[in-house]
Amino acid sequence: MTIVTATRARLSAATLPRARAAMPPGYDRTAAPRIAHIGFGAFVRAHLGVYADEMLQSGHGELIRGISLHGRRPLKQLAPQDCYYSVLEREPGVAPRLRVVGSVASVRAGSSAALAALTAPTTELVTLTITEKGYDLDPADLEHPDRPTSAPGLLALALERRRTAGLEPPVVAALDNVSANGTLLRSRVLEVAERLQPDLPRWIEETVPFPDSVVDRMVPAVSQRDLDEVSSRLGLVDLGAVVTERHRSWVTTGHPRLEPWADVGVELVADTTPYEQRKLWLLNGPHSALAYCGLVAGHGTIAAAAADDSLVGFVSRLVDDVLEVVHLPDALVPSVFAADALRRFQNLGLAHTCVQVGADGSRKLPQRLADVVGIRLERGLDVTRFATVVAAWIAAAAGFELPGTRLPALEDPDAWDLQRWRVEGIDTVVGAALDGRFDPGFVAVVNHALRDLIDRGAGVLADPT
Ligand code: CS2
Numbered sequence: 001m002t003i004v005t006a007t008r009a010r011l012s013a014a015t016l017p018r019a020r021a022a023m024p025p026g027y028d029r030t031a032a033p034r035i036a037h038i039g040f041g042a043f044v045r046a047h048l049g050v051y052a053d054e055m056l057q058s059g060h061g062e063l064i065r066g067i068s069l070h071g072r073r074p075l076k077q078l079a080p081q082d083c084y085y086s087v088l089e090r091e092p093g094v095a096p097r098l099r100v101v102g103s104v105a106s107v108r109a110g111s112s113a114a115l116a117a118l119t120a121p122t123t124e125l126v127t128l129t130i131t132e133k134g135y136d137l138d139p140a141d142l143e144h145p146d147r148p149t150s151a152p153g154l155l156a157l158a159l160e161r162r163r164t165a166g167l168e169p170p171v172v173a174a175l176d177n178v179s180a181n182g183t184l185l186r187s188r189v190l191e192v193a194e195r196l197q198p199d200l201p202r203w204i205e206e207t208v209p210f211p212d213s214v215v216d217r218m219v220p221a222v223s224q225r226d227l228d229e230v231s232s233r234l235g236l237v238d239l240g241a242v243v244t245e246r247h248r249s250w251v252t253t254g255h256p257r258l259e260p261w262a263d264v265g266v267e268l269v270a271d272t273t274p275y276e277q278r279k280l281w282l283l284n285g286p287h288s289a290l291a292y293c294g295l296v297a298g299h300g301t302i303a304a305a306a307a308d309d310s311l312v313g314f315v316s317r318l319v320d321d322v323l324e325v326v327h328l329p330d331a332l333v334p335s336v337f338a339a340d341a342l343r344r345f346q347n348l349g350l351a352h353t354c355v356q357v358g359a360d361g362s363r364k365l366p367q368r369l370a371d372v373v374g375i376r377l378e379r380g381l382d383v384t385r386f387a388t389v390v391a392a393w394i395a396a397a398a399g400f401e402l403p404g405t406r407l408p409a410l411e412d413p414d415a416w417d418l419q420r421w422r423v424e425g426i427d428t429v430v431g432a433a434l435d436g437r438f439d440p441g442f443v444a445v446v447n448h449a450l451r452d453l454i455d456r457g458a459g460v461l462a463d464p465t
Contacts, residue, residue, distance in 0.1 A: 011236040013082040016100065020235045021086060025102030027056045033063040033105045036117035036170075038151050039129040040066035040074045040107055046087050046219040046244040048127055048175065052103035054264040062125070063105040065117040069130070069151065072109045077240035083107060085240035086230050090349025094246075098233050111149050118158030119167070125257060126155070126172045128185070132363035133413050135178055137188050145195040152188035159189070159204055160196050169207040171257045175215045175250075177284050179276055179367055182210035182253070209255050214275040216283070217248040218344060220352035245347055251275045274328050277371075281322050282334060283341040285368035289315050289385075290345055291357035292392035297458045298405050302352040306345040314461045316342065318385045325375045355408055361393040362414040366437040374439045383445055388460055390442075391449035394418065394433050400450075403457040426450075 009015045016024055035052065037044055048064070055061030066083075068074040078085060083104040089097040108117070118126060128134070130151045141153030148154045155172065162169060172189075174181035186204070193200040222243055230241040252258055254268035262268055269275070287302065293314055294305030305311050319338045328334045373386050394400075396407040398418040412418065414433070421429035430447045438446075452460050 008231060008235070008237045011081045011084050011086070011100070011234065011238040011240075013084065015236050016084060018235060019086075019100050020233065021098045021100045023057065024100050025053060025056065025084070027059075027061070027102065029063060029102060029105060031063060032120070032122040033065040034122055034124045035062055035064040035127060036067065036114075036120065036123045036125075037064050037127045037129070038067050038069060038114055038118075038154070039131070039134065040068040041129060042221060042242045043217070043219045044127075044129050044175070045085055045101065045104075045240070045242045047215055047217050047248060047250070048129075049085075049101045049103050050087055050099075050248065051250065051261065051264050051266065053099075053101045055261065056103055058263065060260060061103065064103055065120070065123070066104050066107040067114045067117050068107065068109045069111070069114060069149075069154075074240070075107050075109050078104065078107045081238065081240055083240075084238075085242070086234055086238045088226070088230050088233070088241060088243045089246050090243060090347065091246040092347055092349065096233070096349070097246075098230065100234070111154060114151075114154045115158055115161075118154065118170075119161045119165070121165075121167055124168065124170055126170045127175055128173070129175045131176060131360065132178055132367060133360055134176065135181075135184055135188060136363075136413070137191060141192055142195055145192050148192065152185060153192045155185075156189045156192035156196060156200070156204075159193065159208060160200050163200070163203055169204075171209045171211065171255055173211050173213055173252065173258070175213050177280060177364070177367060179280065180212050180273075182212040186210040209257070211253040211255050211258065212272045212276070213250065213252040214272050214279050215250050216279055217244055218347070218350055218352060219244045220350050221356055223351060226351075243350065245344060245350060247344060274332055277326060278328055278332050278334055278337055280368050281326060281372055282319065282338040283344075284364070285322065285372070286315050286319055286338070286341060287345065287357055288361065288364055288368055288393070289318050289389045291354040292361070292389055292396065293461055294354040295358060295396050295407055296392050296402060296405055296453070297461065300353060302345050302354060302357060303348045303350060305354060306342070310462050312342070314385065314388075318389070321376065321382075321385055322372050325372060325379065325381070355410060358393065358396060359411040360413065361397055361410065362412050362418075362433065362437075365390060365393060370438045373442050377439050377441045383442060384449065387442065387445040387449035388453070390434070390438075390446050391430075391453050394429060394446070394450055395453055398429055398433075400454055402453060403455070405457055
């Protein structure tokens with residue numbers, strides 16, 4: 001297998017005619033890109049990149065300049081391929097579908113490249129997938145707003161430069177699993193902008209739209225096996241390929257600049273709040289729950305955890321706890337959406353690891369669970385299952401030992417703080433982990449759940465109720 005792969009040509013403009021894929025991009029790619037995308041990971045390739053590809057296929061699309069803020073890997077994967085890459089869709093019961101996407105015109109890395117893309121006169125739309133922690137403000141950017149490294153800092157400086165140069169303000173669309181992502185990003189940008197020029201925040205508020213978006217598609221990190229499969233299907237080596245499911249969606253608050261995207265399935269709505277609650281609370285929350293419970297039960301992937309009846313039982317009851325208190329419009333069919341999410345987790349074609357979904361819990365869990373926990377506490381309803389999930393995250397991120405399981409280390413921006421219990425004692429860890437992020441009434445319940453988990457390990461998941 002390896003030998004065959006090594007002798008294959010690499011995907012590129014020159015080899016594209018040989019690609020064995022549906023609808024190879026035949027459109028012109030010489031126009032100046034009008035989209036600048038910050039955070040060029042796997043998700044954007046399987047999401048925005050595909051929507052943009054379909055727009056280009058239909059004759060009125062726009063190309064993307066991709067920017068990776070952290071690391072040059074995307075550049076190494078895509079530059080030698082003239083930025084062509086494949087998207088392999090795997091869905092249970094149907095044949096895998098492979099397409100080559102051509103909507104990315106260039107990929108660059110680092111802050112200067114980001115500033116260049118954001119201030120390019122042709123940039124009209126800025127999109128971002130910077131993950132939950134990308135919305136944190138870097139104190140260094142507030143101190144030196146003229147030398148930013150974070151996405152909000154770079155945006156603030158770029159907007160100042162655009163204003164000075166008399167360029168049109170772009171539309172800035174945040175695409176992360178963060179509540180009111182555009183609104184939050186704008187507030188972060190305004191904080192830095194104030195340090196740059198006292199009147200810049202007002203100009204930004206008046207001229208730069210920051211629509212809120214809810215995006216959905218599961219795109220795990222690719223493995224060597226995935227790349228080998230893509231290469232053998234495609235007949236060409238593709239080191240920039242991504243693997244995903246068939247489902248995809250993008251709901252955004254309306255803006256005239258985004259209206260043409262409705263042709264390729266983007267939904268423009270007056271208010272994304274119900275879509276956001278449905279996604280964060282009924283898909284991402286249960287996804288995290290499965291990841292942490294999966295780790296406690298010794299599973300490596302979400303699909304393996306979703307095939308474990310006791311975990312499915314636990315997560316289904318957690319979903320019922322959410323549905324009990326969440327009121328969404330009937331048209332959004334919340335219980336159907338939730339059942340479908342559980343089905344999507346079972347997709348064996350997506351080797352989403354529990355460690356990947358479990359990363360950055362300090363930033364993800366408040367988005368996914370805190371509001372529901374708050375509502376349930378207010379109504380005097382039980383929050384034990386939510387506490388078990390949070391305790392499982394703390395146990396993994398803080399490095400506790402559980403009976404019968406060796407928890408893998410988890411990445412988290414607060415990992416260092418969470419490990420301090422080793423010096424300061426176990427009583428401090430829950431308070432530190434939840435501080436300011438969850439209802440204070442939740443701390444005691446999580447404390448109890450953590451002790452139970454340390455005593456009984458995966459036994460706590462076999463909830464009889
Ligand atoms: C996941 C999401 O890694 C995670 O935290 O819950 O990336 C999830 O796969 C997507 O939001 C699905 O749209």
